[in-house]
Amino acid sequence: MEHSGKSKTNGFLLMLTLLSVAAAVAAPFFWDRFMEGQTGMIALIAVEILLVIFIIASTHSLWKNSGSGQWKLKSDKKGMKVYTLKNPGETWLKIKIIGRLKGRLASILALMRNPDAADDVGMFDSYYIPGWDPDKDGVDPKLVYYTFKQKLFPPFKHREFVVKSEFSQDPITKEMKFNFVAAPEMLPEDKRYFRVTEMHNKWKYTPLDNGEVQYEFIYDAVDPGGNFPYALANWLIPAMLPFAFAKMPKILDKDKYRNARMDYVMEVDQPAEVVA
Known part of the structure; x- marks a missing residue:
């Protein structure tokens, strides 16, 4: 009723x-x-x-x-599927992208979590939060805090992200999962940028039998804020994300990713007991 x-x-x-x-x-x-x-x-x-x-x-x-709370296929082009989800009571769409690429798991991990990769994915001014640099501070690299910024067009301020990055890997299937959760309290606020305070993006990389890796990305920024119109974002983001994902194979082919080594990730042909 x-x-x-x-x-x-x-x-x-x-x-x-x-x-x-x-x-x-x-x-x-x-x-x-x-x-x-x-x-x-x-x-x-x-x-x-x-x-x-x-x-x-x-x-x-x-x-x-409006909204059904169910994923709906928006596009299926060049082996990449884009889904959107609208929950009643919310204005922002959730977005899911599923596709495949070729690449070593360590290469993908380096691209996903190394602040030095920011420029390659269209971000800037990225670094580990003081005290959370695995190389300098000796922390567990499976849980790190870092920050990066994203350029936006006028009249909107550039976005600043302060995130908690959690990594896990299934020792049997070698499937990798990442959680990126906003952690705005970890750094003092910079008035020159708009800090995103609500975000929970999820990544999943699943090795396949044919040597490829299937990725699944869920974009869930509850409200990027800063007076950015949700109608514009709901149209723009699902249209632009596939272009960014299409660049991943070319980025992973760079020497710094192709030759990357990570002690805490297992490659498909690597037994669990040899990992530190």
Whole structure:
């Protein structure tokens, strides 16, 4: 009954929104039949503003209350599948990308977690949080904290990410998993950038029998904030991420990744007991 009532409310709101759009478009052509002169023009502008405000508010409400909570295939091109998920009560889409590539697991790990890789993936000013550099501080490299920044176009500030990166690997299948969780409290805030405070992105790399590695990436930034319109992000991010993923094989072919060595990752043909 609750779902039925909600559907009726959304249906009624949708009807009002469509009528408001029609009224906003038609009003300039018929308004002079009711009011003329300067007073009529001022009244028309006021009515148009009220209609636009209502249309924006109702459209936002309809979108926020929509969603099935299920992954839906958005595109399937060149061996890469892009899914989106919309939860009722949320405005931002979750995005999942599944594809395949060739590469050693250590190479992928180096690209994923080494701050020196920031430039290769379109980020900048990346470094380990003081006290969490595996080479200098002797911490367990399976759990590290680091930061990086991402350029955005005006009028939006560049984004600053401070993240906790958790790594795990199945000793049998050699499947690698990464969790990237926002950890904004780990660094003082820099007013020049907008810090993303809510994020939980997940990666999974599964070796296949044919020598390829299947990757699965789930993008879940609850709200990137900074007044970035969610409608723009929901359109832009699913369209742009596949281009970034398409570059991964070429990036992994660079010497610094192709020859990377990581003590805590097992290659497909490597027994677990030889790993430190």
